[in-house]
Structures are given as C-alpha cells and as structure tokens.
Amino acid sequence: MGIDEIIEYLRTLPEDAIVKVSVMDKASMARDSIVIDGVVDGGVWCREDIGTLIEDNGRNPTPENIDKVLAAVPGGLGSFSDRLTQEGWDILHDIYDGAIDALR
Template identity: 50%
Template structure:
C-alpha cells in the first residue's frame, strides 16, 4: 500500500468535523515527509504557513517571489520544512510556558 492509500485510509477514520492538512509535492504526489493528519478538536491554537510566506521572504531580500524561486529556496534545504516544524514545536512550548506558568502556579491542585 503506498503512502497516498495509507493517508486516505487514515483520513477515513477521523471524525467528520476534523480539520486536517496534507503536504502535496509539485508533481501532485503526497510528500515523502507526510505527517499523518490529526484531528484538531483538542487544538487550542493553529497557524498555517504557505508558499507565499517564502515569497514574502524573497521580496524582503530584494528577490523575485516567483514560483521558480520559491521552489529553488525550498529545494535548497531538503529537510527545511521538517526543521521548521521542529522549531515551531520547541518555540511554541517555550511561549506557552511564558504565557501560562503563572496561571498554572496559582492553581490549588
């Protein structure tokens, strides 16, 4: 069973109101770095980053935000998106502590 079939089977198990995201490669094939979607009923915050964000970075650097340039930047760092997701998790955890630690400490139990 290929990755697309596995992903489709997994999607069928989710509740009807679940929100999911899937990375799709340039050729329409599901990315080899597919992280199986997860139900988001328990998610307290969500953010979406997309290709136009990379385009904005290119513009900030004085470069043309063309599809070809966006593809070139993304391809230049093969594990870049994985590294980005890892950093989001790390930084997000630290931010949660900064915001909520005092509230947690104030709880009786």
C-alpha cells in the first residue's frame, strides 16, 4: 500500500478514530521482523479481515457491508480489542506457564 492510498484511507475514518502507525521498510517486512523494541508480536487486524469473514459467510464484502458489520457490534472495536487482549493473555499462559514453572 502506498502513502497516497494510506492518506486517502485515513480521510475516510471518523474524526474520533484513533490511529496507530508502525512504519518499516520492505526488508523488515520481508523478514517479518519485529521493529518495535519490547514487542513480542505485532499482529494487526484490519477491515479486509472483516471483509474475509463476510465473504466466508457467503455475503458480499463491500465497504458498506464492512461498515454495517463493524457498527452492529455493541461497544464497537473497543469490544474487539478487549476480547483480543484477554484471549492473548490466555494464550500466553497456555504457551509459557510451563516454561515459567521450569524456572523454579
């Protein structure tokens, strides 16, 4: 995605939207490296992912349908973020609790 496309997309966001930006060069992206110190995983979910969910359910993933699905969730993206955080903690415990126990 080019800078012009990003700027155009940003213009479509509501005025109260909060945007987080991570900038990296193509070499970093090709290595799938982590560019932010202290970050274990920097996975990002986007509108296209909602479009994929819509398509997987046999519907047309138009921008309008993506907007409708996002707007239909009580709490909006905050609910998604809260749940993603909780699920992330659960996964971290599942993966690393055994390694922490081995430290004793």
